[in-house]
Amino acid sequence: MATTTTLGMRKPVGADQVDVSTDIATNMQTLDDLLTGASTHASLKPTLESGVTINNPARTFKYTLVAAAIAAARTLNLPLLTATDTLAVLDLAQTLTNKTLTAPTIADLTNANHTHAAASSGGILTGAALPLHTILAYLIQSSGQQSFAALGPPVNVASTYATNTFVGNGFQTKHSGGAGAAIVSDSGTAAWSLSTGTAGSGALAGFNGPMAKASRDWTFTGRFYFSSASNMSFVLGAKTTVASFADENGLIGFRVAGTGNMFFVSDSGGTETTRDSGATKAGGWHTFEVRSRSGGTILQGLIDNVQIGADITDNIPTGSLNIAAGVQTTDGSNKACYLVDLHYWEEN
Numbered sequence: 001m002a003t004t005t006t007l008g009m010r011k012p013v014g015a016d017q018v019d020v021s022t023d024i025a026t027n028m029q030t031l032d033d034l035l036t037g038a039s040t041h042a043s044l045k046p047t048l049e050s051g052v053t054i055n056n057p058a059r060t061f062k063y064t065l066v067a068a069a070i071a072a073a074r075t076l077n078l079p080l081l082t083a084t085d086t087l088a089v090l091d092l093a094q095t096l097t098n099k100t101l102t103a104p105t106i107a108d109l110t111n112a113n114h115t116h117a118a119a120s121s122g123g124i125l126t127g128a129a130l131p132l133h134t135i136l137a138y139l140i141q142s143s144g145q146q147s148f149a150a151l152g153p154p155v156n157v158a159s160t161y162a163t164n165t166f167v168g169n170g171f172q173t174k175h176s177g178g179a180g181a182a183i184v185s186d187s188g189t190a191a192w193s194l195s196t197g198t199a200g201s202g203a204l205a206g207f208n209g210p211m212a213k214a215s216r217d218w219t220f221t222g223r224f225y226f227s228s229a230s231n232m233s234f235v236l237g238a239k240t241t242v243a244s245f246a247d248e249n250g251l252i253g254f255r256v257a258g259t260g261n262m263f264f265v266s267d268s269g270g271t272e273t274t275r276d277s278g279a280t281k282a283g284g285w286h287t288f289e290v291r292s293r294s295g296g297t298i299l300q301g302l303i304d305n306v307q308i309g310a311d312i313t314d315n316i317p318t319g320s321l322n323i324a325a326g327v328q329t330t331d332g333s334n335k336a337c338y339l340v341d342l343h344y345w346e347e348n
Contacts, residue, residue, distance in 0.1 A: 003160035007166075020286035030165055052312050133197045149323070150212050151342040154185030161185075167207075171342055174242070174326065175205040180334045191225070196232075196329040204245045205336075206326015209344050212238045214296040214318050217347040220253070225338040226281040230258045232335035233328045234281065236288045238321035250317045252299060253290045256281045258330075264290075264301025264308045267315045275301060275309030285338075 024048075030036050052065040057259045088094055113121045149170025155248040161183045166172045175181045178199025183206075194205040199250040212218050235245045237253010247255045259282070263274040299312040323344050329335040 010039075024287055033087050063099045078205045146344075149342075149344040151192075151207060151209075153190045153340055157187035157219060159185045165264075166265075168342070170210045170344065171207045173206075174208050186338065187232075189225070189338055189340075191223075191338040192204050193336065193338055194327055195334055195336045198325060198329075199334060200332045201330055202244065202246075202328060203334075204326055204328040204334070206235075206245050206324065207339070207342060208242050209323030209325075209342065212292070212323055212346070213346070214238075214252075214292070214316065214321060216292070216296065217294070218292045218345065219289065219347065220323055220342075220344045221287065222342040223340050224325075225280075225285045225286055226256070227336060231329065231331035231333065233257050233330060234326070234337070235328075236325040237290045237323075237325050240317060240319070240321060242322045242324055245324065245328040246330075250321070252292065252317060252321065254301060260304060262286070262308075264299075264303075264312070266299050266312045266315050266317070268315045271315050273312050274314045275304055275312065277308045279303075303333045305319060321347075 012282065023026070036271075047213075054065070056062065086094075088096065139342065149168070151171040152167030154167070161167060161173045162222075163173055163175050163183075165178065172229025173183045175183055175194075176199050178197045180195055181199060181203060182193070182195045184193040184195075192207075196203040196205050197208060209239040211221075212220070218238075220287065224234070224236070229347060233246045234253065234256040235247070235253060237251060237255075239248065239253070240245060240250030247257060247265075249267055251265055251269045251272075254264055256262050259280055262277040262281055266273050286305050289305075291300040291302070292298070293300065296315060296316065296318075299316060301308045325339065325342055327335050327337050
């Protein structure tokens, strides 16, 4: 039969009268064993009433631990600490480390660094991962910006579009015509297929967008997949003319000539400042982003979410510029590439 050991004083009777001091000592030792964990009695578990107090070192103030009115017995497990640590509470400002939140509900992101510029701020968001034309349209419209234009994935597959056809919010097709020239919504890649055709040197295919004012802050992005063909030029950015997609005066944006490297350039009347990416256009999809900041006095070019070189602050063309993206042949043979997710917006 199980036995229960209790602590307490008993009234000495008869011969026990001489053992009172021994009885007290035994009970105190047992209590000390319980409190220090040295007890060998597994059944001895002290029960503390609600309202346990812990004094501060000066004994001038105290903490009071109060149990809630639980409806059933509960076990509160303490973690296996490997070093001195601190309890986390609800309202005190504390910095948490080494914590994993599973399916948390975040009520307010006001104080969160969620710029998505790096892993420490939510991770980089790419056009491949999100329907950016939908998200950007919502952001621009909800914040009262002046201008927004988008050309996302094609809606109708295997359709060929004539030149000067509006196919997106603010974007229209442009090609020079002739044999093989085409802008097609490609069903295999869910992207726009551009072919310059064989009408001769200068044949082109691409898209024109809205007018960008050089004095405003604006951003233009797009994703391209290039072939490794030589004798072709590519432009994505803002130009003083929409006559071609070749490297011309009055350009803010990216250019590629032949099989050369991808450059970010600002050209004002033939005098230019460039940033060399150090990489050629071949090798699959690339995301390009052109930024005009501080009232058009600072230019930034990014490829695959990485800025190419330092900011450009000189040789910046002035006046209104035409948003454009496309390819052009320089030897008369057909040149082609894929394009998707052109987005342009002004920010002030």
